[in-house]
Amino acid sequence: MILPSIRDKRFITIRRGGVLTDEDHHLLAIWAAHCAEHVLHYFEEARPDDERPRRAIELVSEWVNGRISVKQAHAAAGYANAAARNLIGAPKFAALSAGQAVAVAHVAAHELGAAAYAIRAVMVAVGEEEKALAGNRECQWQRDRLPEKIRALVIEDEGLRNDICWQVFTINKIRP
Numbered sequence: 001m002i003l004p005s006i007r008d009k010r011f012i013t014i015r016r017g018g019v020l021t022d023e024d025h026h027l028l029a030i031w032a033a034h035c036a037e038h039v040l041h042y043f044e045e046a047r048p049d050d051e052r053p054r055r056a057i058e059l060v061s062e063w064v065n066g067r068i069s070v071k072q073a074h075a076a077a078g079y080a081n082a083a084a085r086n087l088i089g090a091p092k093f094a095a096l097s098a099g100q101a102v103a104v105a106h107v108a109a110h111e112l113g114a115a116a117y118a119i120r121a122v123m124v125a126v127g128e129e130e131k132a133l134a135g136n137r138e139c140q141w142q143r144d145r146l147p148e149k150i151r152a153l154v155i156e157d158e159g160l161r162n163d164i165c166w167q168v169f170t171i172n173k174i175r176p
Helices: 022-046 052-064 071-082 089-103 108-125 128-144 149-164
Strands: none
Touching: 022 052, 022 071, 022 089, 022 108, 022 128, 022 149, 052 071, 052 089, 089 108, 108 128, 108 149
C-alpha cells in the first residue's frame, strides 16, 4: 500500500476539489517518470522483449502534452504492473515503478510510489551490506532532480508516507 487512506488535497487537482494545479500535476508525473526510467534497466535486462514498462514511462510525456487521455495512461499503468508479474527483485520493482509513474496521470499521489519502487529496485540489486547506501544514493538522486516548484511538496509527502513506503525515504538520514 503506497497511497494514504485519506487523500491529501494537495494531490487532487483544483477541478476535482483539491489545490493541485495542472502544471504541478505534470511536474509530479515527469519527475516520477525520471525516477522510473533511472531503474528501468533492471527490468529490461531481465525481459528485453517486454516493452510495457518503457512504453508506460514514454506515455507520461504524451499525457503531459495532451496527446493521450487519463484513461489511456491508467491502462498503461496496468500493463506495466502486469509486466511485473512472475518476477522478483529489482526487475519487478522497476516495472512497478514504471506503472506508478504513468498512474500519476490518474492519481497524482502515485508520484511517491514510482520513487519508492525505484529505491527498492536499487536496494535489492546489491548485497545486504550495500543496501542502505544504495537506497540513500537513489533517494538523493531523485531529490536532486525534483523541480523547485514541487520540491517542498514531495519532500513533505515523503515524510508523511514513509511508513507506508517501506521506510525508503529515511534509510539513514539524508538531506532533504
